[in-house]
Amino acid sequence: MRFSRSMLVAVLSLLAATLFWAGNYIVGKMAIAELSPLSLVYLRWLLALVPLFLVARMVERPAWRQVLRSWPWLLALSAFGLAGYNFLLYAALQFTDAFSASLINAFNPALIVLASVVFLKERLSWSGLVGLVLALLGVLVILSKGQLLTILGTQHNAGDLLMLGAIVSWSAYTIIGRKAPRLPPITSTALQGLVVVLALTPVAAVQGIDLPQSAGSMWSLAYIALFPSLLSYVLWNRALQTIEPAKAGVFLNLITVFTAVLSLVVGQPLTASQVFGGTIVLAGVALANKQVFARRPPHTSGPGVSPATERVPKRK
Numbered sequence: 001m002r003f004s005r006s007m008l009v010a011v012l013s014l015l016a017a018t019l020f021w022a023g024n025y026i027v028g029k030m031a032i033a034e035l036s037p038l039s040l041v042y043l044r045w046l047l048a049l050v051p052l053f054l055v056a057r058m059v060e061r062p063a064w065r066q067v068l069r070s071w072p073w074l075l076a077l078s079a080f081g082l083a084g085y086n087f088l089l090y091a092a093l094q095f096t097d098a099f100s101a102s103l104i105n106a107f108n109p110a111l112i113v114l115a116s117v118v119f120l121k122e123r124l125s126w127s128g129l130v131g132l133v134l135a136l137l138g139v140l141v142i143l144s145k146g147q148l149l150t151i152l153g154t155q156h157n158a159g160d161l162l163m164l165g166a167i168v169s170w171s172a173y174t175i176i177g178r179k180a181p182r183l184p185p186i187t188s189t190a191l192q193g194l195v196v197v198l199a200l201t202p203v204a205a206v207q208g209i210d211l212p213q214s215a216g217s218m219w220s221l222a223y224i225a226l227f228p229s230l231l232s233y234v235l236w237n238r239a240l241q242t243i244e245p246a247k248a249g250v251f252l253n254l255i256t257v258f259t260a261v262l263s264l265v266v267g268q269p270l271t272a273s274q275v276f277g278g279t280i281v282l283a284g285v286a287l288a289n290k291q292v293f294a295r296r297p298p299h300t301s302g303p304g305v306s307p308a309t310e311r312v313p314k315r316k
Contacts, residue, residue: 010242013235014251020227020235022258025098026266028090031212031220037090039209040224041083042200045193047225052190055234060184067187073180074188078195081173088166096159097268102259103142103278104160108167109252109285110135115171120178127287135284141277185237193229253282 031040056062092101110132116122124132143160212218239248256278260270 006242010239013239014243014248015254017232017235017239018251018254019258020232022102022255022262024224024228025089025093025102025255025259026262027220027223029093029098031217031224032090032093034213034217035210035221037087037094038200038203038207039211040090040221041086042197042204042209043211043221044086044224044229045082045196047221048229049190049193049197051226051230052186052193052233055230056184056187056190059234060187062184062187067183067191070181070183073176074191075195076176077173077180077188078192078199080169080176082189082192083196083199084169085166085173088162088169092159092162092166094159096157096163097263099256099259099263099268099270099274100142100157100160101163102256103274103281104139104163105167106253106256106278106281106285107135107139108170110281111167111171112174115175116178119175131284131287133284134287135281138277138280138282138284141273141280144273185240186233189233253285256282 028040035043089101089105113122113124113128114132117124212221236248260278263270
């Protein structure tokens with residue numbers, strides 16, 4: 001089967017976007033050694049803000065007044081997505097390793113399916129239900145470190161619990177995004193980033209923020225601001241011009257795979273329970289997203305890309 005040039009570019013864009021998002025776990029773990037979660041979220045979007053607006057202006061040429069009419073939705077999306085999810089993620093990385101965090105995050109698509117059934121009254125197929133149960137089982141294997149019978153009596157890592165909070169926050173972000181008006185994706189992300197910066201500036205002024213003290217943390221912050229905050233969004237939405245969002249969503253499972261590879265590269269060993277539990281999670285998510293809904297296909301978004309902002313390309 002021959003790929004067209006546009007399809008090849010789209011696939012490469014998705015691979016790069018997910019690789020950069022995986023790097024956010026590894027580099028975020030390094031950055032959190034010097035920067036607090038609040039500082040990292042604030043500085044990340046402060047540095048990414050101007051480039052995001054410039055790219056939005058050049059690529060999408062939005063009608064700003066029309067977009068700003070959706071300000072209540074943008075506020076909600078900012079609170080649960082760009083602020084809530086990222087704050088909880090970086091807080092989790094203070095207590096757990098990057099690969100464990102990415103494994104729990106891999107359960108997120110299945111959790112979104114469940115939330116869609118509860119809040120959006122979507123219909124769930126049998127394969128979707130089995131996939132949800134399987135993915136949940138994988139998460140429990142990870143949380144219990146392979147000792148499922150002791151799950152209730154186990155004293156869980158605070159990072160694992162914070163990461164669970166992060167995927168709940170992202171699920172809320174996704175549900176809100178599905179109900180919100182459709183907006184140009186990069187423009188929406190830029191405005192959400194602006195909301196985060198404006199909201200956190202008074203907090204930063206009163207409480208103070210941590211600034212990078214070493215070259216390592218400076219490079220980590222630069223990576224987070226440039227690659228997962230800017231380039232991943234641009235590449236992801238560039239790919240959506242060729243590949244349908246539901247099909248592109250399959251690539252999100254590569255975040256965990258890339259994180260595992262990057263963890264090994266930086267010298268972090270993987271445990272048997274992580275590998276086994278992660279495999280179960282990915283299998284469950286794949287099953288849950290195979291014709292998940294009886295009436296329409298699932299609509300999956302990447303980290304920081306609201307479903308409400310994704311545009312399905314028109315058929316020519």
